[in-house]
C-alpha cells in the first residue's frame with residue numbers, strides 16, 4: 734500500500750540506527766556512524782526528502798546523562814551527518830507514562846507536526862520492535878534495520894526489513910521515482926498557519 738508514494742519525511746531512530754548503540758552515551762567522542770548512514774542521508778536530502786531523528790533518551794530521566802551531554806552527542810551526530818530538519822526526543826523513562834517514549838507514537842507525531850507532513854506519509858527507520866510499534870501506532874511506514882542485538886521475533890514481526898541504510902535509501906527513493914512532487918504552496922501555507930495535509 735505504500736509503494737509509489739512520495740514520503741513526507743524519513744524519521745530515523747538514533748542509537749543502533751544512525752550511530753552505533755553505546756548505552757547512555759554522553760560522550761561526543763564515542764559517536765560512531767552506522768554503515769551507509771552518511772550516504773543514505775545525502776541521497777535523501779538530494780531528493781528533497783526531509784529527514785529527522787526520533788530518539789528515546791531515558792538516560793536523562795535516569796540521571797545517567799545530563800541534557801547538556803545529550804545535546805553534545807546530538808551536535809556531534811549533526812557534525813558527522815549534516816543538519817536534520819527536526820529532532821524529536823523523549824527524555825522520559827517507562828515509569829513516567831509519557832506519550833512520546835517509543836513504542837508510543839508521540840515522537841513520530843511530533844516530528845511530523847514540526848515538518849508539517851502527515852505521519853501517514855512518514856517512513857520510520859529503526860533497529861528494534863519499539864521503533865516499528867511507534868511507526869504502526871502513528872500510521873507511518875516502518876522499516877527495520879536489524880543489528881546483532883535485534884531479537885529474531887522483532888525481525889519476524891517487522892512490517893519491512895532492510896539490510897542496511899543503503900537499502901533503506903534504495904527502497905524510499907525507488908518509491909519516489911514514480912511519485913508526484915509536493916506542491917509549491919507549501920511555504921506560504923505554513924506561514925499562514927495552515928496545514929498542508
Ligand SMILES: [Mg+2]
Pocket residue numbers: 746747748749750754859860861
Ligand atoms: Mg535504536
Ligand SMILES: [Zn+2]
Pocket residue numbers: 822823824825826831832833834
Ligand atoms: Zn517521553
